[in-house]
Amino acid sequence: MGQYRQPIISTCHFVSYQVEILDWKTKKQLCFLDKVEPNATIREIRLMFHKLYPRWYPARQSIKLDPKGKSLRDEEILQHLPVGTTATLYFKDLGPQIGWTTVFLIEYTGPLFIYFLFYFRMPFVYGLDERFTSSPHPVVNLACICHSFHYIKRLIETVFVHRFSHGTMPLRNIVKNCLYYWGFAAWLAYYINHPLYTPPSYGKKQINSAVIMFLLCEAGNFSIHVALSDLRRNGSKIRKIPYPTKNPFTWLFFFVSCPNYTYEVGTWISFTIMTQCVPVGLFTLLCFIQMTIWAKDKHCTYLREFKDYPSLRMPIIPFLL
Amino acid sequence: MAASGSGGSRADNGYGSQQPRRRKGPGALATAYLVIYNVVMTAGWLVIAVGLVRAYLAKGSYHSLYYSIEKPLKFFQTGALLEILHCAFGIVPSSVVLTAFQVMSRVFLTWAVTHSVKEVQTEDSVLLFVVAWTITEIIRYSFYTFSLLNHLPYLIKWARYTLFIVLYPMGVSGELLTIYAALPFVRQSGLYSISLPNKYNFSFDYYTFLILVMISYIPIFPQLYFHMLHQRRKVLSHTEEHKKSE
Ligand SMILES: NC(=O)c1ccc[n+]([C@@H]2O[C@H](COP(=O)([O-])OP(=O)(O)OC[C@H]3O[C@@H](n4cnc5c(N)ncnc54)[C@H](OP(=O)(O)O)[C@@H]3O)[C@@H](O)[C@H]2O)c1
Numbered sequence: 151m152g153q154y155r156q157p158i159i160s161t162c163h164f165v166s167y168q169v170e171i172l173d174w175k176t177k178k179q180l181c182f183l184d185k186v187e188p189n190a191t192i193r194e195i196r197l198m199f200h201k202l203y204p205r206w207y208p209a210r211q212s213i214k215l216d217p218k219g220k221s222l223r224d225e226e227i228l229q230h231l232p233v234g235t236t237a238t239l240y241f242k243d244l245g246p247q248i249g250w251t252t253v254f255l256i257e258y259t260g261p262l263f264i265y266f267l268f269y270f271r272m273p274f275v276y277g278l279d280e281r282f283t284s285s286p287h288p289v290v291n292l293a294c295i296c297h298s299f300h301y302i303k304r305l306i307e308t309v310f311v312h313r314f315s316h317g318t319m320p321l322r323n324i325v326k327n328c329l330y331y332w333g334f335a336a337w338l339a340y341y342i343n344h345p346l347y348t349p350p351s352y353g354k355k356q357i358n359s360a361v362i363m364f365l366l367c368e369a370g371n372f373s374i375h376v377a378l379s380d381l382r383r384n385g386s387k388i389r390k391i392p393y394p395t396k397n398p399f400t401w402l403f404f405f406v407s408c409p410n411y412t413y414e415v416g417t418w419i420s421f422t423i424m425t426q427c428v429p430v431g432l433f434t435l436l437c438f439i440q441m442t443i444w445a446k447d448k449h450c451t452y453l454r455e456f457k458d459y460p461s462l463r464m465p466i467i468p469f470l471l
Numbered sequence: 472m473a474a475s476g477s478g479g480s481r482a483d484n485g486y487g488s489q490q491p492r493r494r495k496g497p498g499a500l501a502t503a504y505l506v507i508y509n510v511v512m513t514a515g516w517l518v519i520a521v522g523l524v525r526a527y528l529a530k531g532s533y534h535s536l537y538y539s540i541e542k543p544l545k546f547f548q549t550g551a552l553l554e555i556l557h558c559a560f561g562i563v564p565s566s567v568v569l570t571a572f573q574v575m576s577r578v579f580l581t582w583a584v585t586h587s588v589k590e591v592q593t594e595d596s597v598l599l600f601v602v603a604w605t606i607t608e609i610i611r612y613s614f615y616t617f618s619l620l621n622h623l624p625y626l627i628k629w630a631r632y633t634l635f636i637v638l639y640p641m642g643v644s645g646e647l648l649t650i651y652a653a654l655p656f657v658r659q660s661g662l663y664s665i666s667l668p669n670k671y672n673f674s675f676d677y678y679t680f681l682i683l684v685m686i687s688y689i690p691i692f693p694q695l696y697f698h699m700l701h702q703r704r705k706v707l708s709h710t711e712e713h714k715k716s717e
Contacts, residue, residue: 341674346667428673 167228167235171199174217174240188229192222199241209318212242247318254308257327261335262301268339269294276345287349289357293342293425296364300417303368311375315387334433342425350426360424367416373399374410391456404460405468407449411441412466442466501562506619508553513612515547520605535593537585537601544601547608548581577604580646584681587662588653596652600645603638610634632703639699643692650681657681 166185173180181202186195196208212221215231217240228237268275269290341347350356374392377400381390394403402409418434445465452459464471497505519540526539537544555571557563563570585597614631617623656662663677 341667341672344667344672348668348670348672351670426670426672428671 165235167233167237169195169228169237169239171195171213171239171241174212174214174242177217180241186228190228191224192226192228193224195228195239196224206241206243207247209247210244212244214240214242216240244320246321248321248324249318250314250316251308253319253324253327255305256324257331258301258304258308260328260332262298262305264332264335265294265297265339268336268343271343271345275340284345286343287347289349289424290343290347292357292361293421296361296421296424297339300368300421303372307372307375311372311379313379313382313387315389334436338427338430338433341427341429348426350424356426357424360420364417364420364424367413367420370399370402371410371413371417373397374402374413377403378410389451389455391452391459402468403463405463406445407452407463407465408441408445411445412468415441415466442471497562502619505557505562506616508557509612509616509619512547512550513609513616515543515550516605516608516612519543519547519601520609523602523605533598534595537592537597540601541592545581545586548577548604552578579684580649583663584650584653588656590656591649591652594649594652596645596648598645600642600649603642603645606634607638607642629707632699632706635699635703639696643688647685647688650685654678654681 165188167188167190169183169186171180171183172178181199183195183198186198192213193208196211196213199211199213200206200208214221215233221242222231222239231237377392377395377397380395381392392403394401399413400409402412406412415434415438418430418437422430422434442465449463449465522540522543523536526536527533530536551574554563554574555567558565558567558570580600585592591597610627610630614623614627617627658678661677663675665673665675667674
């Protein structure tokens with residue numbers, strides 16, 4: 151129809167594109183955009199779609215070429231996609247979104263405060279009679295400091311260090327994550343701060359070595375996060391190959407793809423040794439399993455994306471896993 | 472943790488359900504093994520069924536029939552643990568997690584409740600779930616056997632997808648009543664409970680755990696039941712159409 155008319159804004163001589171957006175499931179046409187600039191980005195298409203459907207703001211939209219394929223990135227340009235001058239795109243609603251930073255802040259503040267409820271032995275936690283019968287063992291104070299330190303460090307990193315590539319995540323994930331983090335924090339704190347807590351079998355020796363290992367792992371984890379953040383100093387959002395830097399803690403990059411996870415597991419192992427508490431050990435195990443899955447995923451992505459990826463690296467444990 | 476596959480709730484894991492197999496089926500050796508396994512299990516549950524009937528006829532009463540079939544029940548119910556391995560090794564194309572959950576919940580009831588709390592063994596509720604399990608399992612294992620041999624009689628298929636309507640609620644009621652009956656004895660004896668202080672800084676209250684298990688039936692039971700009904704509609708109506716078109 152419009153193709154005989156002179157393109158209005160087009161500075162070059164290309165024909166404009168037509169874009170139809172279908173629902174990914176029902177294949178019903180949701181909108182038809184006539185005359186779209188060939189060099190329009192997906193971001194712009196999202197905005198046009200948003201104008202027609204105010205409730206689906208851009209972050210909620212997943213726009214795909216194939217109903218079952220991967221979502222298109224914001225920066226992708228219409229004319230570089232494998233489509234004719236009439237492009238068919240598929241839309242999927244991702245559900246309400248929430249900012250990544252907000253998510254982490256909520257996830258990590260919970261454990262911090264929940265732990266205190268138990269540390270200060272709120273009367274409703276252990277009952278009144280036991281509350282006055284024993285004063286906490288020094289390791290209980292130490293554990294509280296370490297636990298708080300761990301989560302405060304994560305909060306600070308979330309705000310000042312990490313440069314996330316995703317703006318948002320689906321709202322329903324946060325419920326799941328919070329249940330996980332908060333629930334476990336309560337469970338661990340209950341045992342560590344219990345009036346009937348039994349201190350570690352090997353006393354000071356055990357506690358001190360655990361604290362040293364804990365601090366080293368925290369330092370390592372922090373160094374890796376800084377190194378990852380430095381990869382994006384120019385404001386890009388792509389993933390690059392991270393390499394060891396001058397900081398010796400980052401030398402773990404010689405051997406694994408996700409040293410931050412390795413260090414994170416290390417901190418939890420130290421915390422288990424420090425408190426000699428079975429629930430902490432179980433939580434450590436779960437974290438390890440979870441992070442191993444993620445690390446393997448990320449490792450595979452690195453291998454796929456970079457032909458020259460260092461072959462010595464393993465996902466999470468040097469030479470092993 | 473709880474809702475066991477009483478009514479044959481494993482509808483979706485059938486090797487040889489009517490849908491065409493997406494992946495290639497198990498190899499010849501695996502098929503032979505699975506046939507043997509399923510034949511043995513069918514026979515095992517038949518032994519239990521016969522044991523129940525004989526004990527009933529001998530005694531003239533249905534109380535305390537548990538003792539007459541205790542050994543084979545434990546043996547064959549525990550043998551179901553192999554099903555988890557079958558899924559894990561991929562010779563049976565169903566979810567390891569789901570199968571593990573269902574088998575474990577029954578093994579749990581067999582060992583951690585009925586075997587461990589002697590006082591409940593005389594309860595009639597035990598018989599309730601034992602009967603439900605026995606009928607379900609005879610049908611289920613023969614269903615698998617015949618499917619593997621590619622000669623599935625319609626009657627068995629129909630029974631597998633129909634009897635659960637009664638057997639599943641029956642089994643679940645038996646299980647719940649048995650756990651409920653065990654509660655006071657567990658509390659009294661402190662069975663399987665660990666209390667503070669101990670050097671592992673861990674405690675476990677089996678009594679509370681059992682209550683949580685009972686509560687977990689509330690969300691799980693309706694879900695599995697409706698899933699089975701849905702499955703029934705899909706599988707049985709599918710065959711009827713099939714028959715007509717032939
Ligand atoms: N206890 C637990 O169970 C648990 C579980 C998970 C995490 N954590 C803790 O939380 C921390 C962060 O977790 P995470 O899963 O987000 O870690 P991550 O995937 O390693 O990411 C850390 C940060 O670095 C960025 N990044 C990662 N790889 C990059 C690359 N190749 N190039 C440029 N930037 C890159 C990430 O951005 P994008 O990913 O946004 O691209 C993100 O901002 C972990 O290191 C750990 O300390 C703990």
